Amino acid sequence: MSISADESVPTTKAKVLKTLKSAINAVLIPLLAVFTALVIGALIIKAAGGGPLDAYKGLFQGALGSLKALSETTVWATPYIFAGLAVALAFKGGLFNIGAEGQLALGAVAAAWVGYALPDVLGVTLPAVIHVPLAVGAGMLAGAIWGAIPGWLKARTGGHEVINTIMMNYIALNMTSFLLNGPMKDPNPLNVVARTPGIAESARIPPVFPGLRFHWGFILALLVTGIVWWVLWKTTLGFEIRTVGANPDAARYAGVSVSRTIVVTMTLSGLLAGLAGAIEVTALNYRHELGFSVGYGFDAIAIALLGKVHPLGVVLAALLFGAMRNGATRMQFLTQIPVDVISVIQALILLFVAADAIIRWIYRIRAREERVVLTRGWGG
């Protein structure tokens, strides 16, 4: 073996080049997956008697074609980013958090309650600087608790987090439904739907621009992306999370408390999902309504995978999914192609990313060589 000199001492330039190369490598498969899914989507539209080009034009216009369209895309993307980060963080720690949906719902409920009821309960008026953080914090706390429980169950009893987060979803979603139809239901006599009263003015995060639904939550989501990245790669906690995720035996050997780390990871993951719900309430809808959030937590799994479990990838994937969801309505309006086609395309994207062998086969991309190495053991 001989080592070329340029590699042994990485210069800034070499480092940048290397990062760029690995970035291209990382996005290649997802990009091709999206492209392939769009092609197949076009065939489906064609088969359904529509014009694929018109449909995609509508999709594009609806997603990015105007200031309003762009604004709506970010509105869709915001909960996707938070929840996608939640799932991705858990993945990094070797945990599969299917419970983002339930954590998000409870986060929204908690934020809404603090938003509309807390001032009355306390009998004071709260200034916004206190009320907003309280409402958002309550949502984060609720999500965190809902994530911590399956984490604790796994650490203590070995109960699998997939089963337990699914169970926790049922509990959370039914509880939400009960609360919004009962104790927390908007008492306005004109109201017939399951929703909370509007939150107090002091708990509302005001819009950024008048007339557009674009809200501060999106900016916060980008900020939180940076924080998650920082925690994972720049702190000892992140080192522990990643070590437990990559090799729990080695983590134990190195003195990391695996069970503690599992609980912490799930707590943080739940916290992020809860934040997604809280932001929907405090920055966008100003109340919680059943049906607002349906599916964010599940789509988040797809987004985390499409984003290759990297915070930056999550943002890109969330924007893509947001754009597609948003553009779908306009597409349906223009071409009468049902929005469900978009769900099919999204499902295809996920399928291709998860089973990347298909994409590699279609485009004749050789697997990265480490994948074929079967030797594990002393032969190295």
Next chain:
Amino acid sequence: MTNDQMTHEMSLVLQTKGITKRFPGVLANDHVDFDLYKGEIHALLGENGAGKTTLMNIIYGLYRPDAGAIFLDGRPVDIRSSKDAIAHGIGMVHQHFMLIPVFTVAENIMLGSETVRGLMLDQRSVAARVRELSHQYGLDVDPDAYVRDLPVGVQQRVEIVKALYREADILILDEPTAVLTPQEVEDLFKVIRALADRGKSVIFITHKLKEVFAVADRITVMRDGRVVGTVRPQETNEAQLAAMMVGREVILKVEKGPAHPGEEVLRVENLHVFDDRGVETVRGVSFFVRAGEVLGIAGVQGNGQTELVEALTGLRQPHSGKVVMLEHDVTGKSPRSIIETGMAHIPEDRQRYGLVLPFPVTDNLVLCTYYLPPFARSGMLNHEAIDENSRELVRKFDVRTPSPYVPVSKLSGGNQQKVIVARELSRPIKLLIANQPTRGLDVGSIEYIHKVIVRMRDAGCGVLLVSAELDEIMALSDRIAVMYKGQIMDTLSADEATREQLGLLMAGVKEEQDAIAGQ
């Protein structure tokens, strides 16, 4: 091809010409010419990272060479996958994890080449064929046994049978003896010879020079991705081979002065430990290690050493007994609290415990100290210190890696081991627990690591050395305890211990007077 050429090339079954393989930043194979005759046992030697495994992976179709060609029976072939390789009669035996533990031997052998009759897998004919092969080559395996119940040596035999079942004529064995007991090594060599006698060809990678002389017909030595030369065992000796591998003279003997033992750093009292299957594998072990001395634990593998070390280092709960480390009672304590008393541990299973394979070399070098200054301050990692640390250790311990930032999984087996050793030996510690510290290392690296261990001993560190290599035990230890069936048979002073004596103890034979004088 003329008739004349054909007869001439008849016996040459495999030939590589100009094989070149480049990984990012590394030239792993540099114009490698290698040939293999029918019925030959061909040993492949070379430093860690010389490119042996890479060459074999290329022949077995796991990697594509950047340049060069492979010839089988004189014809050029294109091997694109291991499936192709198998179809061409090439079999490769990896060390671990290639068998499915919950399947029987026969099921494992069928896997990938399922014999189907109607809709049913034809297990019976497979079992019959396995018995036939076992008989033919002296490969004793029971087709109906579950793989998880088999010791490593037998699992390896299953792998060989699997290759033979697929009609391999060329068998590649990558460091097959690294995890075998001496008896298993003997058995393996018998099998290899039987195979060669029946016209099969064997490529055999090892770092143990003695084995080469015991079994090889020819020896090829690689260094830096190139073939240095091919010799016959009759024409050479250990020292010469070592020099060929490393490119300099290697001192095969460790130089060390007498020990100056100080206070006790480890005391084990009547320790009982159970393994995963609930078998009591450590049955009442007591011993002590003092500062400035090396206590060697000799013994055939599988006599409780693994569980003993796991219990001492916090990876396994002992059933009863007491462990006192540097004046702390650490019985059943967590690994971190044990590490923090000043203990370092080189684990036996490097890929399970010792490394996080997808992490870069830098992170693996701070696996146990990432949270301490200078690597971290108030919960934040200091990447500059981490990088600096890895640059220093990579240089000091001669870890061959294109850069400290590549995932440790990309390093050769021996270099992965060096990462662990470098990490554990570079901390200020008072007790070192080393389990098979030089397994898979080349002679040059063994020489260096032995020197470091002796230096640490002389600096006042206590060392508990567990090794299956009697040579290593005898070279480094000041006292030698022999473990057999979960108990310490006897503890001898290293000056007095002889090979024969240790060998008998390792086999469970205790002389009369020792039985009275011991304890």
